[in-house]
Amino acid sequence: MKEENAALDPGARAAAEQKARKAARDASRKTGAEETTAEKGAIAPPWERGAEGIELVDTHAHIDGEDFDGDREEMLDRAKAAGVVAVVTFGDTMESSARCVALASSHEAVFAGVGVHPENAFPLSQAEEDRLAAWTKEKNVVAIGEIGLDYYWEKDEEKRALQRKMFSRQLALARDLDLPVCIHDREAHGDLMTILKTEGRKNRGVIHCFSGSWEMAKELLKLGWYIGIDGPLTYKNAAKLPEIVEKMPADRLLVETDCPYLSPLPYRGKRNEPAYVRITAERAAQIRGESIEALAAQTTKNARMVYGL
Numbered sequence: 001m002k003e004e005n006a007a008l009d010p011g012a013r014a015a016a017e018q019k020a021r022k023a024a025r026d027a028s029r030k031t032g033a034e035e036t037t038a039e040k041g042a043i044a045p046p047w048e049r050g051a052e053g054i055e056l057v058d059t060h061a062h063i064d065g066e067d068f069d070g071d072r073e074e075m076l077d078r079a080k081a082a083g084v085v086a087v088v089t090f091g092d093t094m095e096s097s098a099r100c101v102a103l104a105s106s107h108e109a110v111f112a113g114v115g116v117h118p119e120n121a122f123p124l125s126q127a128e129e130d131r132l133a134a135w136t137k138e139k140n141v142v143a144i145g146e147i148g149l150d151y152y153w154e155k156d157e158e159k160r161a162l163q164r165k166m167f168s169r170q171l172a173l174a175r176d177l178d179l180p181v182c183i184h185d186r187e188a189h190g191d192l193m194t195i196l197k198t199e200g201r202k203n204r205g206v207i208h209c210f211s212g213s214w215e216m217a218k219e220l221l222k223l224g225w226y227i228g229i230d231g232p233l234t235y236k237n238a239a240k241l242p243e244i245v246e247k248m249p250a251d252r253l254l255v256e257t258d259c260p261y262l263s264p265l266p267y268r269g270k271r272n273e274p275a276y277v278r279i280t281a282e283r284a285a286q287i288r289g290e291s292i293e294a295l296a297a298q299t300t301k302n303a304r305m306v307y308g309l
């Protein structure tokens with residue numbers, strides 16, 4: 001793969017590598033399919049269970065991609081029927097950011113973030129940075145994201161350095177524009193905290209799909225960050241997540257899907273979609289000893305606060 005790509009220009013090479021990573025990620029998404037079958041109980045999908053008194057926001061989705069090309073409008077209808085009043089969809093490349101902006105402008109309940117994901121890091125030109133800034137003036141565009149650090153997929157030190165550079169630049173852009181950011185952090189907790197405590201001190205926003213410890217969560221809360229929780233909360237190997245959800249101050253908790261990835265049980269291994277945020281919210285409510293209605297109301301209030309929906 002590497003040698004084959006060496007002949008390509010940087011842009012084409014980045015695209016080829018991105019494609020390889022997507023394939024690996026799709027494959028890893030499929031693991032857990034056995035658990036799906038075993039866990040499939042009698043519970044109907046969220047959109048068939050009524051949503052009276054439930055108002056949720058899926059605060060982190062990727063609904064612009066080809067996974068939803070066959071049924072995007074139906075998928076949004078199902079979300080609405082499940083009580084999801086808004087979806088925030090994030091770009092992970094320039095191309096997907098453009099698609100997210102278009103979706104936000106054509107759908108009242110869809111909001112967008114624009115940015116370049118660390119897995120797709122490349123040396124951003126001034127023209128591209130200007131384009132990101134211009135997109136934030138469009139209808140329902142509310143954040144810079146998804147940005148951050150991913151040391152799980154990226155083992156190369158030089159490319160990790162490029163990720164940090166891209167992250168810093170996009171944090172600075174968000175400060176200039178006075179917008180919140182949505183941050184991805186996978187196996188990069190140390191560098192992330194260093195950046196947030198220094199140059200990121202004046203940024204605000206969400207650490208999405210949180211995967212750190214309660215100690216790290218406490219530090220983030222002290223710095224003013226919101227924390228997003230996803231489908232893995234429902235997994236048997238949810239590790240520290242239930243403890244974190246239990247201890248989280250109510251006014252900083254967000255629920256999200258990160259669809260099409262990370263489906264909650266009993267859909268693990270299948271395509272995720274915004275309606276399933278209700279399943280993660282129900283599990284969070286159960287852990288916190290609250291009603292789904294109360295947890296939905298609080299997390300939706302938080303979503304409106306951080307993203308200004």
Ligand SMILES: [Zn+2]
Pocket residue numbers: 060061062090146258
């Ligand atoms: Zn994401």
